[in-house]
Amino acid sequence: MEQYEPDSLSAAQVAAMRRSLANGRASLTRRSLLRASGVGALTLGGLGALSACGIPPAKREGSQGPSSTDHSAEEKTLAFSNWTQYIDISDDEKHRPTLEAFTRRTGIKVKYTEDINDNVEFFGKIKPQLAAGQDTGRDLICVTDWLAARIIRLGWAQKLDPANLPHAYAHLAPQFRRPDWDPGRAYSYPWTGISTVIAYNIKATGGRKVDSVTQLLDDPKLKGRVAFLQEMRDSVGMTLLDMGKDPGKVTDADFDAALGRLQKGVDTKQIRRFTGNDYTGDLSKGDIAACLAWAGDLIQLQVDNPDIRFAIPAAGYMTSTDNLLVPAQARHRTNAEKLIDYYYELPVAAQLAAYINYVCPVDGVGPELAKIDPELASNTLILPDKAMAAKSHAFRSLSTEEETAYEEKFAKLIGA
CATH class of the missing domain: 3.40.190.10 (Periplasmic binding protein-like II)
Structure with missing residues (x-):
């Protein structure tokens, strides 16, 4: 099992995080558009024609496509599509500290693209390739739970290898472990709640x-x-x-x-x-x-x-989640799994949570977050306590x- 030792936070990094919170970059730019357009979501209706940990995967509408050949061993690269302002950045906005630390440890270069502004719009970009059984050019994507459910049901996501996800399995908070659309998280892990x-x-x-x-x-x-x-x-x-x-x-x-x-x-x-x-x-x-x-x-x-x-x-x-998936036919599944697992290491998860301020799905991250900012660590909007978590509800998966x-x-x- 490969073990990553996250870089320790420097005083400059801590100060940069606190400045990012003060200047408004961390939160309000996260969702400049709707998480899911009401009208746009209707376009998904036309798709009707078209486990980890011993828990069976969710029921799938589509047929399982041919297995993708994983080129991770010989190609130390990874293409990751995410929402805008949804990852930690340096104070001068020229660096992404956690991604750069991942590359230093693993040798895997990450092509990080902020090309998701809306679930429906993004799905429109990748649907033709997925439907045709082709590589989308992306090894990892981050989409909201209802769209993640649709992609999984259609057979357009690769099943994850639990052996490559030891931190993710150990640290995933209980309230996120059993969504009805992906029981046992066989195909996905949450980026944020x-x-x-x-x-x-x-x-x-x-x-x-x-x-x-x-x-x-x-x-x-x-x-x-x-x-x-x-x-x-x-x-x-x-x-x-x-x-x-x-x-x-x-x-x-x-x-x-x-x-x-x-x-x-x-x-x-x-x-x-x-x-x-x-x-x-x-x-x-x-x-x-x-x-x-x-x-x-x-x-x-x-x-x-x-x-x-x-x-x-x-x-x-x-409550809902934005989730990491490996698209069908992606070339670098193992590299993507390593990145998923990396973000479930407690110090790394704390760095991410300190910047984006959404619910952290990583259990036990509080002490690491407190090193960055004690107020964030005690904020139940980022780290729900047991009483708050008990009041959370998710909308069931819809046909x-x-x-x-x-x-x-x-x-x-x-x-x-």
Whole structure:
């Protein structure tokens, strides 16, 4: 088993990380577009024609393509596609410290490309090659869970070798181990978790706490100053939880009932609008008093504006993941597995979490993160405690037909 010894953090690196948090680079640039476009997701509906640790893999719609020949032994290279501003960078923005450290230890050169701006848009780029059984030119990709599920079901992801993932298996946090779309993480590992919570501007609410979807939808003092998210699974999921329904077991009737509650909020003008992460500016100014929000945004917002607060509803909150997959026919699966495993080493995971501020899926990373910034290590938006983790819920995997129907209904609701 190959063991990596991560570089220790220098004082300059720690200072650079803290400056990155202060200048806003770490969080708010992460999602300049929607995590998943409601209308764009409908294009996936047309694809209908088309285990690790002793746990069987998820059911697959497509046939398993021929095994790809792995050239990792003779080709010390790796092509990695990721979202923009989703990895640690140096203070002068010329270096990616963790990637460069990986290359020094392994000799594997990483071609890192920030070419994912939207799940649907990116899938459109790689779908023709995947469908044709061709190499996409990428050995590792990072996509949100619903798209990861689709790629796995279609047979377009390579099964991972547990022997190359000792740190990943040992350190993966319990709440991320058994997604219904990839039980046992046979094909994927999370890069980050994404929590959907309630955010509010305490000045705009007149000093009142907002901690439930019921308040967002029914409190007359918030009328016209409420925002929900354009991501269907987040807005509908949070509404379902408020209704006492489990998004992990959602039925058509449950979905329609939740949509009805949101429609009432639209009709009465309780809801001002549905947003991507552009809610951040209006929330800071107080034009939006309260909203659904992504936790990674709130850490930076709170640095810039002490009036920004967040709440975890008693009913629970929605969580999703961005996930690392090796596409079918990729030439360097073993190299990709080594990189996945590297980011589950505790010091490396801490460096990544300190920069991007989303939920770290690596269990036990707290002490290493505390060396960088004790406040980050105690922030439950980055490292959920057991009580918070127990309140997390994921939207169940949808069939192609369900996904199309649900997204169509939601797109009509939000006027997309």
